[in-house]
């Protein structure tokens with residue numbers, strides 16, 4: 532990949548990762564505001580906003596991060612499974628995308644109903660877990676990206692490219 536092309540993909544990659552992290556922080560704020568303290572009106576507002584506006588921008592930024600990461604891996608010396616730091620990020624990204632669809636998204640209708648003051652019951656743990664798990668995994672991915680630890684996965688199979 533040409534240096535200028537690589538930089539463009541890298542900008543998109545870092546921007547989408549940053550957007551994803553920001554949305555995660557927003558989820559943490561809305562879950563905390565919706566389930567802990569404050570007036571019933573404020574809690575309801577937070578939960579309805581959480582249920583309505585969050586999962587799809589989060590999935591979009593996660594997929595852009597994944598696609599740009601794949602392009603960077605394929606197009607540079609780093610490869611996709613040639614270095615541990617990239618391979619682990621790939622697993623983290625795929626796992627988080629699956630969790631957004633299978634764990635976060637299904638709880639959103641409940642959050643809206645609960646926030647609207649209906650008799651709906653809400654699984655508090657199911658709402659607290661996504662921001663905790665996702666923020667931890669994304670922080671780890673960011674640290675891996677910067678420090679690039681652990682070297683190559685299998686030196687014989689994937690010799691370093693210049």
Ligand code: HEM
Nearest residue numbers: 548597600601603604607609620621623624672673676677
């Ligand atoms: C899980 C979320 C991810 C986050 C938060 C993240 C974050 C970052 C950041 C901040 C950088 C810039 C590091 C630097 O320039 O020193 C980077 C670079 C990179 N990322 Fe990711 N990334 C993620 C997922 C992925 C995935 C899924 C892949 C590929 C399978 C990937 C492949 C790469 C590669 C190859 C680079 C180096 C590009 C280069 O310098 O040419 N990333 N990532």
